[in-house]
Amino acid sequence: MIFSYNKDAVGDTLMVIVANAKGQEVNHESRGSITRVFVKNTKETVGWNFFKISSTLTDLVGKGQIDLTDEQLTALNHLLAAEGFSEQVSIDRTPKIVTGFVKSCKAHPDSDHLSITQTEVDHGEVLQIVCGAPNIKAGLKVVVAKPGAMMPDGLIIWPGELRGQESHGMICSARELAVPNAPTARGILELPFDTEIGEAFIGSDYQL
Structure with missing residues (x-):
C-alpha cells in the first residue's frame, strides 16, 4: 500500500493506494470521513481517502509519499472499524x-x-x-x-x-x-x- 499526504496540494486528505485498477471502471462508497474506492465489477478495493485526517493524526506531515508509524496505522484501522468497514490497511516497509x-x-x-x-x-x-x-x-x-x-x-x-x-x-x-x-x-x-x-x-x- 502507498500512503500519500500533501495538505497544500490536495487538502487535509490521506490517500492510500492499495492496487492498480488497470483501466477498469471504479466506484466509491463513503462513510463518515472515509471513502473507499473499488473496482465496480469485482468490488476489489483499490484505494482509500481519509478526509480531515489531521483531526485524528495530529502529527501527520508530508508532501507526497509518507511512512506511517505503527501508532498512526493503528489509528487508521480504528477509524475504519468505527465506520463499519471490515477491511484494514497495512504497511510493507521494504524499500521500493x-x-x-x-x-x-x-x-x-x-x-x-x-x-x-x-x-x-x-x-x-x-x-x-x-x-x-x-x-x-x-x-x-x-x-x-x-x-x-x-x-x-x-x-x-x-x-x-x-x-x-x-x-x-x-x-x-x-x-x-x-x-x-x-x-x-x-x-x-x-x-x-x-x-x-x-x-x-x-x-x-x-x-x-
Whole structure:
C-alpha cells in the first residue's frame, strides 16, 4: 500500500493506494470521513481517502509519499472499524526505490530503442525491466523503482508490458528521482560500481 499526504496540494486528505485498477471502471462508497474506492465489477478495493485526517493524526506531515508509524496505522484501522468497514490497511516497509545491478541486457524484438534487462534488486531477486534509456547496458549499477513505488512526481510504478514484453519496474534517471542538479539529457543514473545492491535510494540526498 502507498500512503500519500500533501495538505497544500490536495487538502487535509490521506490517500492510500492499495492496487492498480488497470483501466477498469471504479466506484466509491463513503462513510463518515472515509471513502473507499473499488473496482465496480469485482468490488476489489483499490484505494482509500481519509478526509480531515489531521483531526485524528495530529502529527501527520508530508508532501507526497509518507511512512506511517505503527501508532498512526493503528489509528487508521480504528477509524475504519468505527465506520463499519471490515477491511484494514497495512504497511510493507521494504524499500521500493532501490539500488540494482543490470545482469543482462538485450534488444527488444519489436522495438529499435527499447532493451530488455534482467536486473538484480536485492539478495538474488531479479526483475525483468524494459528500458528505453540510450545508456542502458549490462554491468551497470542503477536505481530501480520496483512495483508499488511512488516517484517524486507522484507517478506510481505498476507491473506491465511494453511492446508485448513484461516489465516489472523502472530503471530511473536522475531527473525522475529528483536528484539535485540532475541533467536534462536522456539517460538512466549510473551509480558507482561499489554501490551495494538493494539499498534504499533517496534522490534528494544524492550528490552528483
